[in-house]
Amino acid sequence: MSQTHNEPVPQVACRHLRHKGMYVYTDGLGSETHEGYDNTIFWCLKTMKSFGPDDDLVDRDGCCNRERSCYEPT
Amino acid sequence: MAEWPQNPRLISTEIPRVDGLGKASGRTKYPSDVHPEGMLFAAMLYSPHAHARIKKIDTSRAERIPGVRAIHLLAQEGATLRYQGDDIAAVAADTEEIARDGVRAIEVEYEVLPHVATESQAMAEGAPRVNPRGNVQKGRAQINGDPDAAIETADAVIEGEYSVPVITHVCLETHGLTVRWDSDRTITAWSSTQNVMGVSQELGGAFNIPPTNVTTLTEVMGGGFGSKFSADSWGIAAAELAKKTGKPVRLFLDRAQEHMAAGNRPSATGKIRLGAAKDGKLVAMIAQTHGTGGVARGAGFPLPYVYAVPHSRREHSDVFLNGGNARAMRAPGHPEGCCLMEAAMDDLAEKLGVDPLEMRLKNLPEGDFKTPIYEAEIRLGAEAIGWSKRKPRGQAEGRGPIRIGYGMGLHTWGGGGAQDKQVSCIINPDGSVELRSATQDIGTGARTILAIIAAEVLGLEVDQIHSNIGNSSFPPGQASGGSTTTPSMAPPALNAATQARDELFRRVGRAINEDPAGMSLAGGKLLINGKEAMSFAEACRKLGMMPISVTAGFSEGLTSSGVGGCQFAEVEVDLETGVVRVKKIVAVQDSGLILDMLTWRSQVYGGVIGGLNYALFEERVMDPTTGLFLNPDMELYKLAGASDIPEIEVIAYHTPEMRARGVIGVGEPPTISTAAAIGNAVSNAIGVRVPRWPMTPMNVLNALAQVS
Amino acid sequence: MRAFEYASPTSIADAVKALGGSGSSAALAGGTDLISRMKDDIVRPARVVYVKGIPELSGIRVEGSVVTLGAATRLVDLVQHAALAELAPAVRQAALEVGSPQIRNMATLGGNLCQRPCDWYFRNGFGLLGGRKQGRNLVRELEGEYAPIDVEETAHLVRDGDNRYAAIFMTDGDALYAHSSSLAPPLIALGATATLVGPDGERTVPVAELYRIPQSAGESELTLRPGELLTQVRFTAGPRNATYEVRQKQSHDWPLVLCSVALTMDGDRVSKASVVLGSVAPIPYRAEAAERAITGHVVSTETAEAAGQAAVEGAKPLSMNGYKVTLTRTAVKRALLAAVGQRYWEG
Amino acid sequence: MPSQDPRGRSGPSRRDFLRGSGVAAATAVLTAPAVDALDEARAAELAQGPPVLSGDTTITLQVNGQAREVVVEPRSTLLDTLRNRLDVTGPKRVCDRGSCGACTVILDGDPIYACTTLAVSCQGHAIETLESFDPEIVPAAFHRNDALMCGYCTPGFVTACKALLDKNPNPTLEDVRRGLDGNICRCGTYVGVLQAALDAAKALRKEA
Known part of the structure; x- marks a missing residue:
C-alpha cells in the first residue's frame, strides 16, 4: 500500500493547528491521511498539546470549527 | 538537470560517517551539552496524577530558595492535567540540584479527578471522559466488496484477537533545548530536534518575532524517532525563563517525563476473521480494531496490510485515556498493522496446512510494481534463513526444553522525498567546499550523504566537503520524518553541486581561455579534454576573490517512492521458562539507489533491533488504580542490550532496476x-499463537497454558 | 535528590557513630540502588554515610571451610575470587547475574542484601503494602505531602493492579512485592550469618533474619536497627550448591525467579537440602516442601522435577503472575540439576 | 580482613580528605593555612565521629589526569559534576538511574555508572572519561565500523569497550557482549559496536 499525502487540511483550519506532516510533506499542506486509515496526530500552537485553550480536543474537524472560542483564521 | 552517475566512484560504496569520530570521542557537543556563558539550569514540575485540576499553585516558597532565578507556570490555577507527566511549571536556577529543589518547593493543591488509564477502563460504560465527545471515537468503516457473503465461501477461516502495546520512543537525549536571547528580538536555540526550521517557527510564533530571528542549531542530536518535531511546551518555557532572567537556560526533560509526555506509539488490538480458499488465496477479512494514543487521536493503522484481500470490512476506533499523547514513531501505524496482519496470515496458513511463505506469495497484489520486488526479496530471505528447515507448527525441533521456530513478515513504506527543499553549494577560492541546508542529522548520516554527493560530482574526497546542516538560517531543508530526509535532500545536493561545478568550469574557462565544455573533475584535478590541467585547488584560485555559491532545488527522476521488504526470524523458545532468544534475523530491503552502503546497512540493523525490542521487551505499563505509568525508566521498561542481539543478516535488494528508481x-x-x-x-x-506482544515469558507461558 | 549531610568514615566505629547521629541516616556503598531511590524521593536520609572507604569492610577470607565476606566487597570481587567460585558457585553465579559490569564494579554484597524491593508500586511512592488508605482515599507520599486518590476501601494496588512481577507465595497479607536480592537466596541456602554493628554493639544473625514482612505502613522489610551497619557475612562451605535464575533479557535485567540450592550429599544421595527462592515472596522464600522432596534421593531429572512440583504446591499467585509458578518449578529443578552438573537445558 | 578491593586500600588519607573536601557550609576555596587550622580543629572532633559535610563543598577530582577543583554539594552526582560544572560532556545523562550506561566513566580502572556515584566519594580516585582516550584506537574503530548513529549512547559504549580491552586485550565475541551488557543503544547500533570492539582489540594488539 503506498501512502498518499494529498488530502489537504481544510484551508479554514485554525492557524494554530499543527501536525508532523505539515513539516515533512510540505508540498501543499498535505495531511497524513492514508488509504483506509488516518493516524495524524495534531497539536495546538497555543497550548503545544493535543487539547486547545478551550479544553477541547485538537483535530482536523474540531479545529475548523469557527465557533470554538480559540479559533483564529489563517 | 543532473542525473545520478552511471558508474559512481563514491556513491553506493561504504563511507564512514563524516561526523563519526567527533561523536565517538565524546568531543561533539549535543544540545544538552552546550553551556553558553552564564547559563542557568531548568527543571520541570509535572503532574503526579493521571487526571487532576489545579486548585491552587503557590510558588513563593520556591522563589525564596537561594539560587532559584525564575519560575514559569505552564499550567495555571484551574487548569486540567490529563496524564501523569503533564507539565505544570519550570524552574531556572544556578545549579540543576537547586532547580529541582525549586520544583519540589512549589506547592500545588490538586483536585484529583477520576481517571481512565487502561483501554478497558476507557471503553467501559459510563467511564470518565477524556475526550468531551467520548473516549471511543469510531473512524469511518472501510469496506471493500461484500465481506460477509465472501467469508462464507472460504474453505478455512480463522478468528483471532491480537494486540501490541503502547511503547515509547525512549530518545536517549531527552526532549529539550538550551536557549539564549541574543537581543530582545533574537534567539539562539540549541534544540534536540528533527525539525530545526519548525522549532524556529514555533518559538518565533510564541514570542511574536519572525522565525528568521530565531536561529535553531542542531549540530547533532540524540535520537528522535518521530517525536521531536515541535518546539514543545517545555521549549517555550525555557525561552520564557531565559527572557525573564536575561540568561541562557538549559532545559531537558528527565527520563520519567520523557516517557510520560514526549510521545509514544499507540497500541493496537484487532479482532480479525480472515478466510481463504484451499490453495491459500485470501477471500475475505472482517476486522474490528482499536488502539490508544492517550489524550490524542492517531491510533489508526493500515489493515489489511500488504496483501490483496478481495473483500474486507474494517472498523476502527481510537480510544482516549489519561496517558501521554502519541507522536509519530518510526513508521507510524505500520508495525501495528504488520503484526496483526501477519499473525492472522500465519494462523490461517497453519489451519490450511499451507506453507506460510507460499501463502504470502499467493496473495501479493496483482499488477502492483512491488509484487515482483517482494517475490525476489522473499526468495533471497528464505534462502538466507534456511526456510527449508522450518517444520509446521507443533512439530518444531529442538533440544531438551528448547524449540526452534521460523517466521516471516512483509512490509511496505513510501519514503519519497519532498520537492521543495534546497541546498547551497559554495566553492571558495581556496578550494574549500561547503554545503548548507536547514536540515539535520537524527543519526541517519544526513551530513555524510550530502558530502558523498558533492564529492562525487566535484571529483573530491568526502572529507574535503564541509557538510553544514543543523542550522535553521540555511536554505530550507527537510524535517526528518517519514524516511524523507535523504530523498528530499539528495536531489538538491546533486543539483547544487552540479551547478556549482558548471559555474566553476565557466569561470575557470574564462580565466584561462578554455572551453568549459571540455572540462571535467576527477581525483582532485581539473581535466581539460580528459587531460590533467591543474589541481582542484589551483582551479579554484582562478575564481579570484569571489566564491561560487549556488542554491538548487528538486528535479524529477532523482527520487521515487514505495518500497517492499521482508524479514525472516529464527528463534529458540524455552518451553519451561517462556524465554525467547532470537538467533537470527534476515532483513531484505529495497530502497532505490543506495547512496552510502555503510550507513544504509546501519539503518537496517537499527530498524531490525527496534523491531526486536517491540517483539520481545517493550511495553508501557499503566496502573489501573492510580492511573500512573509504572515503568517510566530504562530498567522495567526493557530494551535489548548487547547479549540480546542476534545474528542479523542484511541483504540489500539493489539491482540495476532498483538503482534506476533513484533515492528512497x-x-x-x-x-x-x-x-x-x-x-x-x-x-x-511452541505450536501455539502468542496473541499479545511483547513475547515475554508471561505472554508465552500464558499462551502455552491455554492449550495444555 | 534532596540535600543531605555526608560523612566518609574510615573505620566501622566511626561509621556507626555517623549513622547514629540525629535524624535518619543511610549507609552508602555502591549506590546503585540507594542513589536511584533517593532520586525517586522514596528514600530520604538526612545523612548519608559512605562506607566503601572503610578497609575492614571489604574482602574475602577463606579459612579452611569458613568463608567470610566483607559487606562492602564488590560483586565483581565475588565473581572473580577463585576459591569462592570453587566453594560457593551459588554465590558466584548469583553475583555474576546481578545487573551489568558497571553495576558489579560498584555494587557490594551488603548493598545487594539490603537493597530495597524492585517493585513499581514501591518505587512510585506507595510503600510496600499496596497503598495506604484513609477511608476511601489512597494516599501517595508525594514530595512530602499526601495526595488523595479515590478508591474502594478494599483496594490493594498490587492485588488489583499490574502484579506480573509480584509475589506468588505468602500472598495472604498486604505485602505482595517480590523480594529482589539475588545474593540472599544462596547465602541463606548456605546457612550464612550476618554481623551487624550498631550503637549497642555487635550481633550476629542468620542472613534469613535480616528480612521480615512489614506489617504496617512505613515499616521496613529489613530488620536492621537504627544506626546499625551490616559488616560481614560468614558461612561454612561444604554442601554442593548452585543458583539458577530465570531472566527475560540476557543483558542487564532482574531475575523473574531465582533459586539457590545447597545439598549435603551422602554418596549419591542428598542427605540434607536447602532450597531458597528469590523474587517469589516478600522475603527470600525457603521451599521446604522441595527440600523434603529431594532429601534421600539421587538428583535426577525426575527427582528434581518432583522437587520443583513440590516447591510450588503452596503457591497462591495473583491475577497476572501465574506464569511465575511455572518459572519457580523450572528454577528449582534446574538449580538442583545444576548443583550436580546436569545442565540439560544448555544442550 | 584483607582487602580485595584496591579502592578500599587506596582511599584518601584523613588529611587528604580534609584538604580536598572542605567542610560544612564552606563555599570558598580553603587556603593552605586555613586547612592546617581545620586539621587541628577536626582532629578534636574525630573523637566524636567522622566529619560531616553539607551544602556547597569544594572538592578536587582527578579527571583525565588533571586535578580539577570544583564546588559541589554532597548530593551532586559525579555525572552532573562532570557535565554541569566541569564541562566534561562526553559522558551523557540518559536514564539517570544506573540502567543504560551512557554515563559510564572509568574509576580506578573499572567502568562504573557516574549517575549513581556521588562526586564527593570520588576524591582521591582516578576518573577517566572518553575524552582522554587515544582517538585512534577505540573511537576510530567505532567510526570505521559505523558503530554509532545518533551517537548519544556512543560515549558510554566506547568507555565500556576501552575498559574491557584494558583488562582483556583479546576478547571473544561473547566476552564483548558481556562486557557491554550494561549499555543500551536506542538507534540499534549493536552490530557495529560488537564489530568495533573486536576491531579495536585487533588494532591494540597491532600497536602493542
Missing part, C-alpha cells in the same frame, strides 16, 4: 516487520 528513504521500512516475523517464529516454535 530507509529509516522506517526495516523496523516494520521484525516483530511480526519474531511473533510468527515463536508460534512456530
